[in-house]
Amino acid sequence: MPLLSPSFAALAALIAILLLVPLNMLFSKKWDPRGKHCFITGGSSGTGLQLAIQLAKRGAHVSIIARDKGRLEKALEEVECARQNSAQVFGAYSFPVDSEEGSAAALKAAADPHGGRCPDALFLCAGMSKPGFFIEQTGETLRNGLQITYGAQAFSALAGAKEMVKQGIKGKIIFVSSVLGFMGIVGYSNYTPGKFAIRGLAETLHSELMLYGIDVHISFPATIFTPSYVEENKIKPKITLKIEETDGGKSPEEIAASILKGIEKGNFHITSDILGDIFRGSTAGSSPRNNYLVDLVYGLIGYIGFPIWRKSVDSMVIAHRGEHQAYLRSKGIPEHLTF
Ligand SMILES: NC(=O)C1=CN([C@@H]2O[C@H](COP(=O)(O)OP(=O)(O)OC[C@H]3O[C@@H](n4cnc5c(N)ncnc54)[C@H](OP(=O)(O)O)[C@@H]3O)[C@@H](O)[C@H]2O)C=CC1
Ligand SMILES: CCCCCCCCCCCCCCCC(=O)[C@@H](N)CO
Structure with a gap:
């Protein structure tokens, strides 16, 4: 009598494969941006702009949204350089996305060149940080902090989800939080709460929008070397800068590439470096895991x-x-x- 019957060995092998290979990789087709319309808030700078360029290189239609028109125009030129074919439609739209009206107007403007069809994927990168000590904050700066972190992504998700459902589009919504959506340190009292809140919203929508076949992802980058990182460091408390020394930081190109890779793998929580992986693994709770x-x-x-x-x-x-x-x-x- 053999030690392991063939059927038992086969069952054990199957369980091992199921544990090692993420289920979503076994059963889903890789997401291909070619021919899809990608709507990118914060698309004029940093991570959003790099996502726009990389998506354009992969044959997507790209709409970038931000407030400053000058930066939008320059960014659109960069996206244009990544064009792969003449059918691709690129556009830049100036709207504030930290209100439902602004987000809905941005979405409508971006949909117009596509016959009113809602974009297939919303990359919600808009956000910024103004670090400082808590006792230096006011009611207004705390409210503004939530508005520019949580509001700037929540309202776009709201406008986008409504439109996708109305038009029957089985699209994607991708939020950009931060490792400060996993943990808190001194100096970020007007930023970290909003980044945690995005995680709460993303998890709720991951559960709710499957009613309509809409996928939700959320990215948690650590330091990204972008123009606003340079700006925030000018006002960042010294103690915060010191704590952040442990984190090497990444370029916006690398972060954008890792977000796209995470989407392709079907990961709900997308992290871009080992630190992020450890925070993700340690705080997952009942959040969907990438690999058990x-x-x-x-x-x-x-x-x-x-x-x-x-x-x-x-x-x-x-x-x-x-x-x-x-x-x-x-x-x-x-x-x-x-x-
Ligand atoms: N840089 C970093 O170290 C990290 C950043 N993040 C997060 O990543 C995301 C991207 O940041 P980063 O790559 O640094 O990009 P940048 O800060 O360089 O760019 C931010 C973009 O968002 C736009 N934006 C800001 N507020 C609004 C608004 N109310 N309405 C419309 N557009 C707006 C800006 O344009 P405009 O001002 O013209 O509107 C710009 O295009 C942010 O959510 C940020 O919090 C997360 C971890 C680390
Ligand atoms: C074994 C465990 C070791 C743990 C080491 C942890 C080191 C953490 C460093 C903190 C990084 C903070 C990045 C903030 C990014 C951000 O969102 C701001 N730049 C705002 O824009």
Whole structure:
């Protein structure tokens, strides 16, 4: 009698394959952007612009949305250089997307050259960060922070989902959060909450929009070397800059490529580097996983590594108290508010 019957061995092999290979890769066809209309908010700069260029190179129709017309025009020229065929339609549209009206108007303007047909994929990259200490915030800056992180993507998703459902388009919605949608550190009180909120919305929509065959993805990049990263660093608290030194950072080209790769693999949570993978594996909870076995390994690395990292971050913050007190005095924060 053999130790393993052939049917048992076959069953064991099948289970091993199912555990190792993500289910979505076994059963779904790779997403091909060729001939699809991709709508990209924040498409005039950084990650959004690189997505626009890479999608154009792969034969997609591309619409980029942002507010500043000058930057949009320059960006459109770059997209044009990536053209593969004369049938591709490229457009740049100036709208603020942090309201439902602005988002709906942007969507309508982008759909017009396509006979009113809603775009097939919405890449929601609009967003920005103005780091600073919490006690320097006001009701207005906290509200603005949520508006420009959460609002700038939620309202586009809302306008887009309504239109896709109305037109029966089985499209895609891709949100761009940040590793600061997984965890929080000093200096980001008007940004991190919005990036967490995007994760909540994406997970809700991943569950709800399958009613209509619409796919939802969310990306969590760490530092990206973009124009606004240079700007945010000018006002970023020194302690925040120090904590971020651990993160090497990536170019917007690399982040855009990893987002497209994540979509092709059918990943719900898309991460672009090992740090992101560890945060993803450690915080997944009941979120759909990319690969049960590999994610478990990332989760274990985080389970051991994060308490050590967090302790070192806490020590850095406490060691910064003296410098912070001097900073507060220089800003005229009354003595009794300091420590
Ligand atoms: N850079 C980084 O280190 C990281 C960035 N991210 C996130 O990635 C996304 C892209 O950032 P990044 O690649 O740095 O890009 P940039 O900051 O360089 O570009 C931001 C884009 O969004 C547009 N935008 C901003 N606000 C609005 C608005 N209200 N309505 C319409 N368009 C708007 C800007 O154009 P305009 O101002 O003309 O409207 C611009 O095109 C953001 O959501 C950001 O939070 C995540 C992790 C790290
Ligand atoms: C084993 C575990 C080791 C863990 C090391 C963790 C290091 C974390 C570094 C923090 C990176 C913050 C990037 C912020 C990106 C962003 O969204 C802003 N630039 C805003 O635009």
